[in-house]
Structures are given as C-alpha cells and as structure tokens.
Amino acid sequence: MNLVDAAAAAPGSPASAASPVHFLGDHRAYWRLLIRGAALLAATLGIYRFWFVTDQRRFLWSNTEISDVTLEYTGTAFELLVGFLIAIALLVPLYVGFFVVALNLGPIGQLAGVLGFPVLAFLGHFAVYRARRYRLTRTIYRGVRCHQSGSAWRYAVYALFWWTLIVLTLGLAYPFAQGRLERFKMRHTFYGNLSGRFDGSGLRLFLHGLPMWLLVVGPLAFALAFALATVEWDKVVEAAAGAGSGSEFANQLETAFPNVYAAVVVAIAAVCVSVVMAAVLFPVFQAMMLRWWLSGLRFGKLTIRSHLRTGQIYGAYLRFLWYGLLFLLAAGVGGGLAFVVVGVMLAALGNSEFVEIIGAIAGVGFYVAIMLGLSTIYQGTVKFSLWRSGVESIELEGLSALDHVKAAGTPSSAVGEGLADALNVGGF
Numbered sequence: 427m428n429l430v431d432a433a434a435a436a437p438g439s440p441a442s443a444a445s446p447v448h449f450l451g452d453h454r455a456y457w458r459l460l461i462r463g464a465a466l467l468a469a470t471l472g473i474y475r476f477w478f479v480t481d482q483r484r485f486l487w488s489n490t491e492i493s494d495v496t497l498e499y500t501g502t503a504f505e506l507l508v509g510f511l512i513a514i515a516l517l518v519p520l521y522v523g524f525f526v527v528a529l530n531l532g533p534i535g536q537l538a539g540v541l542g543f544p545v546l547a548f549l550g551h552f553a554v555y556r557a558r559r560y561r562l563t564r565t566i567y568r569g570v571r572c573h574q575s576g577s578a579w580r581y582a583v584y585a586l587f588w589w590t591l592i593v594l595t596l597g598l599a600y601p602f603a604q605g606r607l608e609r610f611k612m613r614h615t616f617y618g619n620l621s622g623r624f625d626g627s628g629l630r631l632f633l634h635g636l637p638m639w640l641l642v643v644g645p646l647a648f649a650l651a652f653a654l655a656t657v658e659w660d661k662v663v664e665a666a667a668g669a670g671s672g673s674e675f676a677n678q679l680e681t682a683f684p685n686v687y688a689a690v691v692v693a694i695a696a697v698c699v700s701v702v703m704a705a706v707l708f709p710v711f712q713a714m715m716l717r718w719w720l721s722g723l724r725f726g727k728l729t730i731r732s733h734l735r736t737g738q739i740y741g742a743y744l745r746f747l748w749y750g751l752l753f754l755l756a757a758g759v760g761g762g763l764a765f766v767v768v769g770v771m772l773a774a775l776g777n778s779e780f781v782e783i784i785g786a787i788a789g790v791g792f793y794v795a796i797m798l799g800l801s802t803i804y805q806g807t808v809k810f811s812l813w814r815s816g817v818e819s820i821e822l823e824g825l826s827a828l829d830h831v832k833a834a835g836t837p838s839s840a841v842g843e844g845l846a847d848a849l850n851v852g853g854f
Contacts, residue, residue, distance in 0.1 A: 447491060447818075447820060447822065448491045448817075449491070449814045449817045450489040450490075451485060451486065451489035453806075453810065456806065457806050459481055459485060460482075460805055460806050461802060463477075463478035463481065463482075464798045464799070464801070464802045466478070468794060468795070468798055476503040476507045477503040479503075480499075480501060480502060480503040480506065483499045483501065484499045486813055487565065492567065492825075495567065495568055497565060497567050498565070498566040498567070499564055499565060499566075500565075500566060501561070501840075506840055506843060506844065506847070508840060509560075509839065509840030509841045509847075510843075510844035510847050510848060511844070512841050513553075513841060513845035513847070513848040514844075516845070517845075517849075520545075544586070547586060547589070548582050548586050549582075549849060550846075550849050551581060551582040551585035551586060551589075552578045552579060552581070553843075553845035553849055554846055554851055554852075554853065555576075555581040555611070556578045556838075556839075556842020556843070556845065556846070557842045557843040557846040558853070559573070559574040559578075559838045560838045560839065560842055560843045561843070562574045563835060563836070563837045563838040564837065567617070568828065568831075570617060570618040570831055571618070571834075571837075572835070573615075573616050573834065573835025573838070574611075574614050574615050574838075575614045575616070576611075576613070581607075581610060584606070584607065584610060585607055588602075588606060589603065591603065596643060597639060598632075600635075601628045601631035601632035601635060602629075602632065603628075604626075604628065604631065604719075605624075605626055605627065605628030605631065606628070608624040608626060608722065609623070611624070612624035612724070616834065617828065617831060618832050618834050619831060619832045619834045620725050620726050620827065620828070620831045621725075621726070622723065623724045623725075624722045624724065625722050625724055626718050626719065626721065626722025627722075631714075631715075631718050638707045638710065638711055641703045641707065642703050642707065643700070645697075645700045645703075646697070648692075648696060649689075649696035649697075652692050653692070653693065656688065656689055708743075709740045709742075709743050710736055712812070713736040713738070714736075716732070716739075716816050717733075717734040717819070720732035720816060720819070720820060725827065726824075726827040727826075728822060728823070728824045728825060728827040729824055730820055730821075730822055731820070731823070732820055732821075733819050733821065734816060734819035735815075738811065738815040739812070742811035742815075745807040745811075746803060746804055746807040750800055750803050753800065753803060754796070754800075757792075757795070757796055757799065761792050764788075765788065768784070769785075
C-alpha cells in the first residue's frame with residue numbers, strides 16, 4: 427500500500443518518498459490461531475471466546491503497519507468476560523420483566539413481544555456505540571491512545587430513527603443513514619487530541635448502490651404489481667358487500683382472482699431471482715461499503731483514500747464456498763463412518779435408553795463441530811481478506827498531521843462490549 431505525505435515535501439521539491447503501510451500477518455499463522463481457538467471453544471463450551479477474540483484482535487492490530495509503526499491492541503480477555511457478566515446481570519431482569527408481563531397482563535401482555543423489539547433494538551445500538559468506545563480506547567499508535575466521546579443514548583435514538591426510515595423505504599434510506607451515523611461517530615472520535623470527521627457522501631453511495639437495489643428489489647416489486655393488476659377489484663368490493671357464509675364469500679372472492687396461479691408462479695420466480703441477485707451482489711455491496719467508509723475517514727489534515735477492488739472480495743467468498751464445500755464433504759464422510767461404528771458398538775449393549783442418550787449427545791456434538799468448522803473457515807477466508815485487502819488498499823496523505831498529537835483519553839469500560847456480545851450485535 428502506498429502512503430503519500432505531501433506535507434513532508436519541501437516547497438518547490440518533489441513529494442517525499444511514499445511511506446510504507448503494510449499488513450504483515452502470515453495467513454498460515456492466523457489459520458493456526460483460528461483452529462486452536464475453535465478447539466478450545468468446543469472444549470470450554472464457548473467460554474474461551476473472550477480469549478479467542480482478544481487473540482484475533484492482537485494479531486490483526488499488531489500486524490497492521492503504518493509508516494513502519496504497527497498498531498497495538500491493549501484489551502484483555504478478562505475485561506471482556508467481566509463486561510459480559512455485568513451485561514447479563516443487567517439484561518436478565520429485563521427479560522424476566524417481559525416474561526412476567528406476557529403471562530399476567532392479558533391483551534397487554536400479548537404486546538410485550540412487540541414492545542420488546544424496539545427496546546432491545548435501542549439497547550443494541552447503545553451497545554454498539556459503547557463497544558466501539560471500548561475498542562478505540564484499547565487501540566494505540568505511536569504510544570498515543572484513540573478514544574471516543576459523545577452520548578451512547580443519543581446515538582441509539584439517532585440510529586433507531588434512521589433504521590425505522592430504512593425499513594419504511596425498503597432500504598432506500600440506507601446510504602443516507604450510514605452517512606449520518608458515521609458522521610456522528612467520527613465527530614466524537616479522537617486520536618489523542620486530534621479529532622476525526624467523516625466526509626463520505628450518502629448521495630454518492632445511494633447512486634452507486636441504486637442499480638443493485640433495483641436488481642434485488644425490482645423482481646419483488648414487479649411480482650407485486652402483477653398480482654395487483656390481475657385482481658378484479660370491483661368483484662372484490664361486491665364480495666365484501668354481499669358476504670354471506672364463509673364458504674360463499676371465499677367462492678365469490680375466488681372469482682376476483684382469475685389469474686391467481688399465474689400470480690403465484692410470478693411471485694415464486696421473483697423471490698428466487700431476488701435471492702440469487704442478493705447472493706451474487708453481496709460481495710459487490712460489501713466492497714463498495716468498505717471502500718466508501720475508508721475513503722471518508724479524516725483526522726485533521728490526514729486524508730484516507732481506498733482503492734479496494736471488488737474482485738478481492740469475490741475471491742474471498744469463493745474461497746469460503748470452496749473450503750466450506752470440502753469441509754462439509756469430509757465431515758459428512760467422517761461423521762457417517764463414525765456414526766456407523768458407534769451405532770454398532772452401542773447396539774451390542776442392548777440398552778435402548780443409553781443408546782438414545784449417546785446418540786443425542788453425538789448429534790449435538792456433530793452439529794457444533796460443523797458450525798465451528800464453517801465459522802473458522804469464514805473467519806480465515808472472508809474476514810481475514812476483508813481486513814488485509816482493506817488495509818492494503820489505503821493511501822494516506824498528510825500523515826505529518828499525527829506528528830504533533832498529544833496523548834488524551836482514558837480506557838473505557840468493557841460493559842458496552844459485553845452488552846453487544848450478549849445481544850449478539852458485537853462488531854470486531
């Protein structure tokens with residue numbers, strides 16, 4: 427990755443030589459870390475994940491080199507564990523309250539689940555902001571800590587408002603929401619005493635993403651329009667006005683949909699096309715979002731530009747599909763042989779209850795192994811490639827803006843990270 431520091435060039439002279447920015451991590455070493463972590467996750471029933479995440483972050487941070495200096499991650503697994511336990515202690519009374527209301531308040535209780543969703547969504551956005559604060563205060567470069575200010579409650583209200591608009595507009599508001607939310611976050615982000623900002627354009631992101639939105643949502647919109655066009659609305663009104671018994675109303679209503687089978691076929695085809703287009707275009711969308719986000723980051727006069735290629739992201743997903751297919755094939759063959767051998771041995775015992783218990787345990791163990799294996803492959807292919815490709819796509823201008831930064835900020839609590847983990851909204 428090229429790094430240009432125009433400020434370091436003497437007046438009237440050519441720009442100084444580009445300072446190197448590299449990702450130094452060895453892919454094989456990261457694979458060993460992932461495999462060991464997956465094995466320990468299974469052995470500890472998931473408790474090891476706090477140490478696993480910490481090891482991953484330290485590997486990626488310490489192998490990201492900017493101008494011959496690597497990043498440093500100072501978070502610990504114990505902090506994550508304590509933060510998670512505190513978050514669970516805070517969430518349990520909330521869940522119990524929802525459960526009690528649902529049981530004891532009749533019709534009002536039936537709304538508990540509906541009311542609970544926006545509450546948990548609000549807490550999720552709150553946790554995302556606090557978790558980001560934790561990770562920033564554990565990120566150090568040149569001995570200077572990053573940190574974040576701002577109210578997590580205000581961000582949660584802001585994010586909930588924008589996500590409501592995203593749902594109401596079927597995703598069209600997403601680019602503008604991301605632009606506004608990133609501006610909020612970067613306005614309160616600091617490297618030492620140097621404040622950040624975000625210059626990414628929501629309108630530009632909207633224009634770039636609109637063709638993809640049309641390819642994914644367009645078939646569904648066409649199917650809906652086709653279904654509405656084939657309905658004879660006057661007969662629907664007549665059926666509703668003169669409704670008698672339930673069967674009579676159904677017969678009258680059926681005459682209002684003369685092309686119902688054609689509409690069903692079109693709807694099924696539209697759903698299939700939309701799903702395929704979403705799967706094919708998702709790497710394009712992810713590359714576009716990462717490139718847009720990186721290119722919008724600013725710290726004082728430090729400007730970041732990303733030249734991430736979409737083909738790199740496609741390559742990562744193709745590797746995931748290929749390795750995942752090979753893993754599933756090997757697991758299927760190995761698991762089938764193991765079940766046959768274990769089944770023969772258990773059949774010789776003749777205790778049906780014991781056989782059922784062992785069979786259930788083996789089935790759960792096999793499922794866990796498959797999920798851990800696929801997760802490990804995904805992290806070793808897609809996530810690793812996203813980090814490495816994103817880092818190596820960056821060009822920096824004005825790096826001298828960091829030369830006179832003064833240390834500021836203090837480490838933040840890990841409760842936000844624990845809450846994000848407990849609500850399953852945690853980032854990396």
